[in-house]
Amino acid sequence: MGKILGIDLGTTNSAIAVVQGGEPRVLENAEGARTTPSVVALSKTGERLVGLIARRQAVTNPKNTIYQIKRFIGHTFDEPAVQKDKAAVPYELCKSANGGIEVKMGDQWMRPEEVSAMILGKLKADAEKRLGEPITEAVITVPAYFNDAQRAATRDAGKIAGLEVKRIINEPTAAALAYGFDKKKDEKVAVFDFGGGTFDVSILEIGADVIEVKSTDGDAHLGGKDIDQKIIDWLAAEFQRESGIDIRNDALARQRLDEAAEKAKIELSTAMETEVNIPFVTSDSSGPRHLLVKMTRSKLEELTEEFIDRALTITKRAMEASPFKVGDINEVILVGGQTRMPALQQAVEKYFGKKPNLSVNPDEVVAIGAAIQGGILGGEVRDVLLLDVIPLSLGIETMGGVATKLIERNTTIPTSRSQTFSTAADNQTSVEIHISQGERAMASDNKSLGRFVLDGIPPAPRGMPQVEVTFDVDANGILTVKAKDKTTNKEQSIRIEGSSGLAEQDIERMRKEAEQHADADKQKVELVEARNVAEQALYTAKKALSDNKDKIPMELATAINEKISAVENKKGSDDAVGIKSATEELARELSKVSESLQKQTPPNEPPPAGTQSAPNQ
Amino acid sequence: MDGTDEEFVPEEEGEGPAAIKRLREKVQKAVGEKQEYLEGWQRARADLANYKREEMATQGEREARAKTKIVEVLLPALDTLEMALKHSQAQELLIVHKQLIDALSKMGVERYGRAGDDFDPRAYEALEKTQTDDETKDHKVNEVHRAGFKIGDSIIRPAQVSLFINNT
Numbered sequence: 001m002g003k004i005l006g007i008d009l010g011t012t013n014s015a016i017a018v019v020q021g022g023e024p025r026v027l028e029n030a031e032g033a034r035t036t037p038s039v040v041a042l043s044k045t046g047e048r049l050v051g052l053i054a055r056r057q058a059v060t061n062p063k064n065t066i067y068q069i070k071r072f073i074g075h076t077f078d079e080p081a082v083q084k085d086k087a088a089v090p091y092e093l094c095k096s097a098n099g100g101i102e103v104k105m106g107d108q109w110m111r112p113e114e115v116s117a118m119i120l121g122k123l124k125a126d127a128e129k130r131l132g133e134p135i136t137e138a139v140i141t142v143p144a145y146f147n148d149a150q151r152a153a154t155r156d157a158g159k160i161a162g163l164e165v166k167r168i169i170n171e172p173t174a175a176a177l178a179y180g181f182d183k184k185k186d187e188k189v190a191v192f193d194f195g196g197g198t199f200d201v202s203i204l205e206i207g208a209d210v211i212e213v214k215s216t217d218g219d220a221h222l223g224g225k226d227i228d229q230k231i232i233d234w235l236a237a238e239f240q241r242e243s244g245i246d247i248r249n250d251a252l253a254r255q256r257l258d259e260a261a262e263k264a265k266i267e268l269s270t271a272m273e274t275e276v277n278i279p280f281v282t283s284d285s286s287g288p289r290h291l292l293v294k295m296t297r298s299k300l301e302e303l304t305e306e307f308i309d310r311a312l313t314i315t316k317r318a319m320e321a322s323p324f325k326v327g328d329i330n331e332v333i334l335v336g337g338q339t340r341m342p343a344l345q346q347a348v349e350k351y352f353g354k355k356p357n358l359s360v361n362p363d364e365v366v367a368i369g370a371a372i373q374g375g376i377l378g379g380e381v382r383d384v385l386l387l388d389v390i391p392l393s394l395g396i397e398t399m400g401g402v403a404t405k406l407i408e409r410n411t412t413i414p415t416s417r418s419q420t421f422s423t424a425a426d427n428q429t430s431v432e433i434h435i436s437q438g439e440r441a442m443a444s445d446n447k448s449l450g451r452f453v454l455d456g457i458p459p460a461p462r463g464m465p466q467v468e469v470t471f472d473v474d475a476n477g478i479l480t481v482k483a484k485d486k487t488t489n490k491e492q493s494i495r496i497e498g499s500s501g502l503a504e505q506d507i508e509r510m511r512k513e514a515e516q517h518a519d520a521d522k523q524k525v526e527l528v529e530a531r532n533v534a535e536q537a538l539y540t541a542k543k544a545l546s547d548n549k550d551k552i553p554m555e556l557a558t559a560i561n562e563k564i565s566a567v568e569n570k571k572g573s574d575d576a577v578g579i580k581s582a583t584e585e586l587a588r589e590l591s592k593v594s595e596s597l598q599k600q601t602p603p604n605e606p607p608p609a610g611t612q613s614a615p616n617q
Numbered sequence: 618m619d620g621t622d623e624e625f626v627p628e629e630e631g632e633g634p635a636a637i638k639r640l641r642e643k644v645q646k647a648v649g650e651k652q653e654y655l656e657g658w659q660r661a662r663a664d665l666a667n668y669k670r671e672e673m674a675t676q677g678e679r680e681a682r683a684k685t686k687i688v689e690v691l692l693p694a695l696d697t698l699e700m701a702l703k704h705s706q707a708q709e710l711l712i713v714h715k716q717l718i719d720a721l722s723k724m725g726v727e728r729y730g731r732a733g734d735d736f737d738p739r740a741y742e743a744l745e746k747t748q749t750d751d752e753t754k755d756h757k758v759n760e761v762h763r764a765g766f767k768i769g770d771s772i773i774r775p776a777q778v779s780l781f782i783n784n785t
């Protein structure tokens with residue numbers, strides 16, 4: 001069975017998502033964008049264009065470029081709203097035989113659902129391309145105020161596009177699903193959706209197994225576009241005041257003004273001030289003219305105040321139409337990119353008396369909710385499959401008391417990781433595995449979960465034996481640690497129940513401590529590492545001296561011995577830098593040995609092995 | 618997980634047929650659950666395998682996109698330079714322009730868009746149209762207002778143009 005595609009079929013833009021591995025995920029379209037303009041066109045050559053490319057040719061082909069079709073779907077031609085919207089679009093509309101609407105594209109008259117189907121068809125094809133599997137089923141969202149005819153027409157659009165529409169769900173319901181609010185019983189949720197061209201607000205009640213829309217209200221002609229227009233007008237007026245030139249009727253300047261206004265709007269969501277810079281915006285007898293205007297956030301807020309006020313008035317109306325009081329609302333969700341504007345968030349927070357939710361991307365929240373509904377219908381989203389994570393890192397103590405992590409905290413369980421370690425001394429026949437839990441760098445600062453010894457390792461030089469340590473955490477958080485000597489296959493293990501059985505406050509305390517001590521811990525580890533490297537260098541140097549006793553020139557041997565004692569003197573100190581530099585000097589001296597040996601005879605032995613207790617996977 | 622122990626508590630001793638019936642139901646339920654869990658597990662494995670494959674496939678795409686992001690940020694400065702060049706062909710400006718274009722082309726970024734090009738909305742964005750009586754000019758680029766840029770076949774930014782339209 002394939003995936004059920006979640007589709008947010010918007011008036012201006014559409015988005016798609018699926019549940020993958022139990023998690024919802026927004027799919028990018030063929031052009032690599034996360035939203036697709038809801039625009040369809042028929043080119044001069046009869047080619048059907050959908051999305052961004054349809055929009056790019058709109059200027060040249062206004063009669064055959066259909067946008068905002070959602071305003072007409074499932075309506076009858078004579079409705080006053082339809083007549084009003086009809087006047088605002090450049091393409092042709094007429095009354096169909098049964099009183100519905102038909103729109104002209106090329107020589108053909110089409111029903112709005114056929115146009116919507118073209119958008120759905122592209123979304124379906126793009127999803128198939130992303131996922132590499134056919135998509136035949138979908139959940140499509142519609143505004144809460146859509147009537148039966150509009151819902152049926154949307155369903156038909158899906159059918160025409162080759163999709164079995166498993167369910168039509170309300171956009172605010174999808175938003176609540178995306179936040180997982182369906183699991184919170186008896187909650188009252190307000191969904192504030194300020195889109196590109198439409199504004200909707202809905203009050204939901206979440207019951208035992210149903211999300212019910214208690215009231216909904218909106219303005220079909222209020223959205224981000226109005227705000228953009230205000231900014232454009234203001235910028236143009238500022239420019240005219242300075243230069244005396246009106247650029248509003250210059251198509252090219254207008255295009256750049258559009259882009260600059262949107263950019264300024266986005267920047268002012270995070271910055272308090274921005275500079276709108278359009279060089280060479282036009283020219284007059286005195287030469288080229290540049291638009292350079294500073295815009296502050298308070299200016300933007302002043303320009304958009306009327307729209308925010310309008311949205312708030314509608315919100316109050318929706319609230320009054322619901323059986324609840326403002327104080328009853330448990331959660332407020334923001335939908336639509338425009339809700340990133342701080343002034344809008346503040347207005348909503350002030351009215352509801354609580355911080356609105358917008359942790360899920362407001363442009364994608366509806367598509368994500370649709371995907372989750374699809375996941376529930378397809379049996380992919382199920383509570384029993386909720387996966388846990390381990391709260392603190394797990395690892396073992398290695399040379400010098402360092403805690404070497406095998407499983408990082410927040411790793412989803414069940415999971416298993418292994419790493420190979422070795423011995424720290426020559427002819428070491430046993431290793432102790434000391435299991436440590438926590439984020440601190442030194443094992444002694446972490447919680448000790450247990451220890452065991454693996455013995456019977458055949459005598460060998462340090463660094464040669466290979467001991468594979470495996471950590472396995474099962475779905476219940478039970479940790480099994482196994483150590484195996486790869487030469488003899490001898491193994492030893494320990495099972496630790498309740499490795500995650502720490503109280504929430506303990507976990508929090510351990511995390512905080514790790515943060516506080518991060519710098520000091522880092523220094524400690526550096527010191528240990530410097531000592532370990534020094535240790536290895538001493539071992540290599542002494543071995544080289546004794547192995548080649550007769551071949552190394554006297555003066556070189558003396559020099560090396562001097563460096564050896566320098567390292568030995570430094571090794572015990574807390575001066576990591578000093579240890580490092582002494583070690584480096586020894587290594588430099590030592591490299592002369594191989595040079596001198598090479599001059600005498602070609603080497604027949606590989607140089608001594610590298611590190612010891614460090615992992616060598 | 619809590620229910621597991623409970624289910625294995627020995628049943629009350631029932632009379633023959635009733636006990637068998639109960640056990641049958643239990644087996645049936647267990648088989649159903651087994652199937653359900655197996656399917657969930659298979660699905661999770663398949664999702665992971667598909668995800669990995671997709672990740673590998675989109676690796677190159679992601680790299681191209683990272684490059685695209687850097688180029689996108691730099692382009693407005695290049696645009697301004699090109700607009701400046703329309704007003705003044707000063708030697709210094711021409712040198713800087715050539716350096717920039719060369720640097721971009723070393724990154725695999727190609728500048729495109731000329732008068733006379735065929736208009737293709739995949740690579741061009743129409744800002745204006747000009748009526749023409751010349752049929753051969755129909756849907757051809759009249760003037761490039763802002764150059765387009767691409768890496769290979771992927772468009773970083775379409776060329777913004779005005780084009781000729783012939784309605785005869």
